[in-house]
Amino acid sequence: MERLTPVEQRAPGRWQIGTVAAIRQETPHVKTFRIELPMWVAHLPGQHYDVRLTAPDGYQAQRSYSVASSPLDEGSVELTIDRLADGEVSPYFHDVLVEGDQVEVRGPFASYFVWRGESPVLLLGGGSGIVPLMAILRHRRRTMPELPMRLVYSVRNADDVIYADELGDETLLTFTREAPGGWAGHTGRIDAALLDGTTDTSGVAFVCGSNGFVETASRLVLDAGYDPRSVRTERFGPT
Amino acid sequence: MNFVSRGFSRRRSVPEELRDRLPPGQYVERGFPVLTAGPTPRVDMAEWRFRIDGMVGQQREWSWEEFAGLPFEDVPCDIHCVTKWSKLGTSFRGVSVDTLLEGVEPQGGYAMAFAYGGYTTNLPLADLMGGRAWVVTEHEGEPLPSEHGGPARLLVPHLYFWKSAKWVAGLRVLDHDEPGFWEQNGYHNRGDPWKEERYWND
Numbered sequence: 001m002e003r004l005t006p007v008e009q010r011a012p013g014r015w016q017i018g019t020v021a022a023i024r025q026e027t028p029h030v031k032t033f034r035i036e037l038p039m040w041v042a043h044l045p046g047q048h049y050d051v052r053l054t055a056p057d058g059y060q061a062q063r064s065y066s067v068a069s070s071p072l073d074e075g076s077v078e079l080t081i082d083r084l085a086d087g088e089v090s091p092y093f094h095d096v097l098v099e100g101d102q103v104e105v106r107g108p109f110a111s112y113f114v115w116r117g118e119s120p121v122l123l124l125g126g127g128s129g130i131v132p133l134m135a136i137l138r139h140r141r142r143t144m145p146e147l148p149m150r151l152v153y154s155v156r157n158a159d160d161v162i163y164a165d166e167l168g169d170e171t172l173l174t175f176t177r178e179a180p181g182g183w184a185g186h187t188g189r190i191d192a193a194l195l196d197g198t199t200d201t202s203g204v205a206f207v208c209g210s211n212g213f214v215e216t217a218s219r220l221v222l223d224a225g226y227d228p229r230s231v232r233t234e235r236f237g238p239t
Numbered sequence: 240m241n242f243v244s245r246g247f248s249r250r251r252s253v254p255e256e257l258r259d260r261l262p263p264g265q266y267v268e269r270g271f272p273v274l275t276a277g278p279t280p281r282v283d284m285a286e287w288r289f290r291i292d293g294m295v296g297q298q299r300e301w302s303w304e305e306f307a308g309l310p311f312e313d314v315p316c317d318i319h320c321v322t323k324w325s326k327l328g329t330s331f332r333g334v335s336v337d338t339l340l341e342g343v344e345p346q347g348g349y350a351m352a353f354a355y356g357g358y359t360t361n362l363p364l365a366d367l368m369g370g371r372a373w374v375v376t377e378h379e380g381e382p383l384p385s386e387h388g389g390p391a392r393l394l395v396p397h398l399y400f401w402k403s404a405k406w407v408a409g410l411r412v413l414d415h416d417e418p419g420f421w422e423q424n425g426y427h428n429r430g431d432p433w434k435e436e437r438y439w440n441d
Contacts, residue, residue: 052264054242054243055248060263087250088266092250096247101245102244104242215386218279233275233278
């Protein structure tokens with residue numbers, strides 16, 4: 001269990017200057033940035049980091065991004081970032097940052113939407129809401145691969161599937177707008193029929209995505225019989 | 240402040256007249272994002288109560304109908320979320336906490352706001368008094384949507400918005416300070432956006 005649940009630090013670290021060690025294009029508008037940190041501490045799967053950009057005139061912009069990597073990756077964190085066209089920080093990450101660049105970060109933050117080894121686990125992700133869930137899935141694969149965990153992942157189309165080559169038997173994928181050619185799996189928005197067989201109300205559920213997705217998905221797991229205290233949610237973006 | 244992000248410059252411009260209203264590290268959001276740690280609780284209006292208890296000379300409790308009979312006021316305000324967005328020039332309608340505390344005779348200087356669904360957040364009583372805190376049931380002229388804390392939420396606009404407990408069920412007056420839900424989970428005990436009190440060691 002020591003490997004599963006790192007020593008918990010509830011106060012975040014200080015601002016530090018990390019180095020972009022690798023950039024990976026995940027989908028047409030999503031990239032993952034591996035950032036090496038001089039003052040790395042193990043995060044809990046599900047936690048996030050804050051990023052702060054500073055312009056030459058002193059203007060600053062801050063945003064929070066979920067960690068996608070397992071805390072077993074010592075010395076660095078991976079942040080997977082969706083490029084928002086009207087954003088201020090995500091376009092900088094996508095269009096300006098190159099490997100070797102420095103970026104100011106602080107974390108890890110918020111010890112609520114975190115997995116501490118509870119079992120069984122149901123992960124419900126919509127779009128880029130998959131990111132903190134992937135940290136949980138990756139950490140479970142490396143620590144307790146036999147621990148029961150299911151992922152239900154709702155995306156609009158094939159271009160939106162992040163981490164496609166890592167999704168295994170535990171994952172149930174559904175396409176809400178356009179399924180790829182030859183797709184024999186689920187289509188349409190998440191509903192009770194889709195969740196049938198994935199729920200186990202003795203466990204915990206993590207729900208992450210847009211507000212609409214989270215409202216729908218968390219209502220479904222409550223209807224399936226989960227205790228509201230066992231359902232943790234995280235919402236991205238405006239309503 | 241010596242670090243400069245290579246190739247970064249401001250992309251979002253804030254109108255000059257609003258610049259003084261935006262605390263450090265915040266950006267202007269025109270929507271109203273929803274942030275909640277758990278699912279939206281189902282609150283039955285027939286069962287709804289708001290109470291003030293704890294270290295008080297006189298405990299008080301209101302049903303929805305009784306609460307609706309209290310003096311309401313419009314609250315134009317700016318709100319600031321610790322996740323960096325601010326919503327400027329919005330408005331709520333509700334009952335001032337000063338009004339709710341009339342006759343309660345608090346015996347302590349702190350309060351824990353508690354909510355349907357189990358959420359808690361702690362505040363010094365001073366931050367809830369003096370016309371700076373309300374229990375609101377309307378947002379911009381409409382009943383407060385449940386995802387934003389309806390039927391009623393606490394509104395303390397001078398602190399980060401996690402202090403404005405959604406689905407508020409009451410205030411417990413304490414003679415000592417105790418951390419609430421997010422305050423136990425790494426967030427600042429007071430949360431003044433103008434001092435950028437986001438996390439424990441800010």
